[in-house]
Amino acid sequence: MPNPLPPAGPQRTLSLAQLTNSVGDGAYYVTSALYFTHVVGLAPARIGFGLTVAWAVGSLAGVPLGRIADRRGPRGTAVLLALATGVAVASFLVVRDFAPFLAAACLYATAQSGLAAARQALLAGLVAREERTGALAHLQSTLNAGLAMGAALGGLALFAGTTAAYLAVFSVDAASFLLCALVLLRLPAVAVAPGDPSAELVVLRDRPYAVVALLNAVLLLRMPLLSIGLPLWITERTSAPEWLVSALFVLNTGAVMLFQVRTARSVDGIPTAARAIRRSGALMVLVCLVFAMSAADAPWVAVTALAGGSVLLVAAEMLHSAGSWQLSFDLAPAGRVGEYQGFFGTGVTVARTLGPLLLTALLVGRGTAGWLLLGGTFLAASYALGPAARWAAGTRQEPAPAAVARDVRATAAKVPDRQGRGR
Structure with a gap:
C-alpha cells in the first residue's frame, strides 16, 4: 500500500x-x-x-x-x-x-x-x-x-x-x-x-474548457447522490434499516482515505485521465443498476445491494477525481491556474445546488426508471469528456x-x- x-x-x-x-x-x-x-x-x-x-x-x-x-x-x-x-x-x-x-x-x-x-x-x-x-x-x-x-x-x-x-x-x-x-x-x-x-x-471566453467543466459538473452529481439521494432512497423506497446511511458514509470515507493515492497513480496525462473518467462512467452505470435492485422487499437483498453499490460508487468516485484533477490542471494556461481552477470548481457548487432537486425527482419520484436515466447520464458525460478534453488541448x-x-x-x-x- x-x-x-x-x-x-x-x-x-x-x-x-x-x-x-x-x-x-x-x-x-x-x-x-x-x-x-x-x-x-x-x-x-x-x-x-x-x-x-x-x-x-x-x-x-x-x-x-x-x-x-x-x-x-x-x-x-x-x-x-x-x-x-x-x-x-x-x-x-x-x-x-x-x-x-x-x-x-x-x-x-x-x-x-x-x-x-x-x-x-x-x-x-x-x-x-x-x-x-x-x-x-x-x-x-x-x-x-x-x-x-x-x-x-x-x-x-x-x-x-x-x-x-x-x-x-x-x-x-x-x-x-x-x-x-x-x-x-x-x-x-x-x-x-x-x-x-x-x-x-479569459476563462469566461474559453469554450472548450467550459464544455469540459460542464461535463465534469454532471459527473459531480455523485456527490449529492451519497449525501441526499441515497439516504432518501433508503428511507422511502427500500426495506433497509436507516442506520445503513451512516455505515455507507463511513465506508466511502474510509475507502477514499486508503485507496485514493493508489488509484491516482494510473493517471499522468490527458489520455489516461480521459480513460479513468470513462471507466468511472461505466462503473456508475453498474452503481445505478445495483442500487435499483435494492428496492426488493427482502431486507437482506436491499442491504446487500446497497453495500455492493456503495463499493462500486467509491471506486467510480476515486477514478473520476483523479481524472478530473489531471484535466483541470493540464488544460489551464500558465499564469491563470487560479482563475481556471476557480471556474472548474463551480461544478461542485452546481452539483450541490441543483443535485438534490434533480436526484429527488429522479430517484424518489421515478424509482428504477430514474436510476437507469441517471446511469445513462453519467455514462454519456464520461464518454463525452475525452473528446472535449482533446478539443480543449488542441486550442492552446x-x-x-x-x-x-x-x-x-x-x-x-x-x-x-x-x-x-x-x-
Missing part, C-alpha cells in the same frame, strides 16, 4: 493545512443545520434559501478570486481567504436573525470558493506538473481523514444537544481556519507565473511538462525555504 503521508516539503505542509480546516469543516457539516435552527432560530426553509443564495454568490466569486491569486501570489491570497473564512464562521456565533445570517453565509461561501482556487494555484506553483495529481490524491485522503475526525467532534455536540456544545464546535471551526492560515504561511512564496498580466477573465500551446517542472524548481530555488519554521 502507498505511503499514506505525502512527500516531505510543500506537499506535506499543504496536507497539514488541509487537515486543520477539514476537521473544522467536518464538525460544521454535521452540526450546522441544527445550530441554525436551534441556536440562531431560523426556519429550515429560510436556512435552505440563504445557503443556496450564498453558494451561488460564492461560485461567481471563485473565478475573480482565483485570478487575484494568479496576479498577486497564491500563498498570500490563500492566507487571507482562510482568515476570512474563519471570520465568517466566528460571525455565526453572534448572528440571531436572517439578514446577518445571509451576510455571514455569503462571506463564508465566497471565502471558501476563493480559498479552494488559491490553494490549487499554490499547489501548481510548488509541485511539479507530473506530481500534481498524486499530490491532490494525498490532499483528498487528508480531507476525508479530517472530515471524519470533525464529524466525530460534531457528533459529541449533537449528543450533548446544548447551546454551549454547538457554540464550542463553531469556535473550533473558526480556529481551524486560523490555524490553516498559519500553516500556509510556512510555505515558500510562489513567484507570480509568467503570462498575460491583465485582469480580464503549453510548455512541455518537463520544462514546466524545471521552471517550478528554478523558482523554488530562488525563494528562501521557510519549511519547518513555526509561527
Whole structure:
C-alpha cells in the first residue's frame, strides 16, 4: 500500500493545512443545520434559501478570486481567504436573525470558493506538473481523514444537544481556519507565473474548457447522490434499516482515505485521465443498476445491494477525481491556474445546488426508471469528456511538462525555504 503521508516539503505542509480546516469543516457539516435552527432560530426553509443564495454568490466569486491569486501570489491570497473564512464562521456565533445570517453565509461561501482556487494555484506553483495529481490524491485522503475526525467532534455536540456544545464546535471551526492560515504561511512564496498580466477573465471566453467543466459538473452529481439521494432512497423506497446511511458514509470515507493515492497513480496525462473518467462512467452505470435492485422487499437483498453499490460508487468516485484533477490542471494556461481552477470548481457548487432537486425527482419520484436515466447520464458525460478534453488541448500551446517542472524548481530555488519554521 502507498505511503499514506505525502512527500516531505510543500506537499506535506499543504496536507497539514488541509487537515486543520477539514476537521473544522467536518464538525460544521454535521452540526450546522441544527445550530441554525436551534441556536440562531431560523426556519429550515429560510436556512435552505440563504445557503443556496450564498453558494451561488460564492461560485461567481471563485473565478475573480482565483485570478487575484494568479496576479498577486497564491500563498498570500490563500492566507487571507482562510482568515476570512474563519471570520465568517466566528460571525455565526453572534448572528440571531436572517439578514446577518445571509451576510455571514455569503462571506463564508465566497471565502471558501476563493480559498479552494488559491490553494490549487499554490499547489501548481510548488509541485511539479507530473506530481500534481498524486499530490491532490494525498490532499483528498487528508480531507476525508479530517472530515471524519470533525464529524466525530460534531457528533459529541449533537449528543450533548446544548447551546454551549454547538457554540464550542463553531469556535473550533473558526480556529481551524486560523490555524490553516498559519500553516500556509510556512510555505515558500510562489513567484507570480509568467503570462498575460491583465485582469480580464479569459476563462469566461474559453469554450472548450467550459464544455469540459460542464461535463465534469454532471459527473459531480455523485456527490449529492451519497449525501441526499441515497439516504432518501433508503428511507422511502427500500426495506433497509436507516442506520445503513451512516455505515455507507463511513465506508466511502474510509475507502477514499486508503485507496485514493493508489488509484491516482494510473493517471499522468490527458489520455489516461480521459480513460479513468470513462471507466468511472461505466462503473456508475453498474452503481445505478445495483442500487435499483435494492428496492426488493427482502431486507437482506436491499442491504446487500446497497453495500455492493456503495463499493462500486467509491471506486467510480476515486477514478473520476483523479481524472478530473489531471484535466483541470493540464488544460489551464500558465499564469491563470487560479482563475481556471476557480471556474472548474463551480461544478461542485452546481452539483450541490441543483443535485438534490434533480436526484429527488429522479430517484424518489421515478424509482428504477430514474436510476437507469441517471446511469445513462453519467455514462454519456464520461464518454463525452475525452473528446472535449482533446478539443480543449488542441486550442492552446503549453510548455512541455518537463520544462514546466524545471521552471517550478528554478523558482523554488530562488525563494528562501521557510519549511519547518513555526509561527
